[in-house]
Amino acid sequence: MPSRPPFRIGPVSLVFRPFMIGVNVALLVALLLLLCINIGRGDYDLSIPEVASVLVGGGTKAQNFIVMDLRLPRSLTGLLIGVALGLSGALTQSIARNSLASPDILGITAGASAGAVALIVLGGGGSFVGLLALLGIPMAALCGGFLTAIVIYLLAWKGGIEGFRLILIGIGINAMLVATVGWLLISADIDDVSRAQVWLNGSLNGASWDQMWPVAIAVVVLGVLVVISTFTVGALRLGDDNAASLGVNTNRAQTRLLLASVALAAVATAAAGPVGFVALAAPQLALRLVRSPGPPMIASALTGAVLVVGSDVVARTLLPVELPVGIVTSAIGGPFLLYLLVRNNRKVSA
Known part of the structure; x- marks a missing residue:
């Protein structure tokens, strides 16, 4: 089976692998979903849409405090450690x-x-x-x-x-x-x-x-x-x-x-x-x-x-x-x- 032909971006030579890209995209989607779930769960529960709204600049003052000050640092630290x-x-x-x-x-x-x-x-x-x-x-x-x-x-x-x-x-x-x-x-x-x-x-x-x-x-x-x-x-x-x-x-x-x-x-x-x-x-x-x-x-x-x-x-x-x-x-x-x-x-x- 012939190998995939490379393509160049300036001095960089790359090979396009659709399956690998698809797996990486699926992992990224799963990670974002888990991140929203982790941020939303606690004594004061937030739904995934509510968490997403806060992350893009919306939400109430209380929701912003819970997400941005209390829960997001923990979740991002865990993500970066992983x-x-x-x-x-x-x-x-x-x-x-x-x-x-x-x-x-x-x-x-x-x-x-x-x-x-x-x-x-x-x-x-x-x-x-x-x-x-x-x-x-x-x-x-x-x-x-x-x-x-x-x-x-x-x-x-x-x-x-x-x-x-x-x-x-x-x-x-x-x-x-x-x-x-x-x-x-x-x-x-x-x-x-x-x-x-x-x-x-x-x-x-x-x-x-x-x-x-x-x-x-x-x-x-x-x-x-x-x-x-x-x-x-x-x-x-x-x-x-x-x-x-x-x-x-x-x-x-x-x-x-x-x-x-x-x-x-x-x-x-x-x-x-x-x-x-x-x-x-x-x-x-x-x-x-x-x-x-x-x-x-x-x-x-x-x-x-x-x-x-x-x-x-x-x-x-x-x-x-x-x-x-x-x-x-x-x-x-x-x-x-x-x-x-x-x-x-x-x-x-x-």
Whole structure:
């Protein structure tokens, strides 16, 4: 079957794929619908048309206050966290060429958690004032995620990055960091433990515009970098030798894209705590929806956003008690991880 002919827009060469575009449009529509549902549900319910009216500038004064000040920041923060984790997982899985590679499995999320919990427990995270009160825990999470990534990268480097080696080292580092977080919680004051536990469950409760904007800026900047690097990501999926034959500097490209992946995961974790398994599941679900040979970037981002916003709807409205969104995503992602393990084991056996 002949391949589709490319078309050019200036110096850019593109291939028109109607099925992939249709799936992305369907995911975008589903995301907007879930966003309106999530904004509308609460002690004072609003219908989808009422929410849409407020978002385009209409509605009453009370409806504007409920939507714009109370509920929209939470929903947008969840959406952006899902986009960041979806892109992070797609990048990591493409570079490692392994469906099990994700910030959760590799320990990046655990590193961010360890940094934040260490600040809460040892540094008196609740005592900061002004700007430090706003940036203290997020910056600690970012630093923890980046330090963990550097350690994993140095240990995994052996003339390049090999996927299986990267995953094994990441699993080991992840176990050590989980133990560190456990030790910090056991040795801490009960009030600090309560605050840390809320953060560790990945909660969007109390999300504000101040929490949303740093994630939005990071997603826009790094998202543009990922889109520009789409060809490089596709080449890296073919293996180091094939990528080099296509003119890709593999070491430099792997380092740059891994840094982008770590930054996206760390920013998402810093905003609301560890939202588990989204970075693992979103690229694999998107891959199956789009029927592509590797994790598609845009579809992975949209799928991640759908998972987080949809899980927030479930956590807030469909359960007997309101739960942190991270508990719901982990309940979904755990069985999916088992499915991937079984599927990979069957491939190896065959």
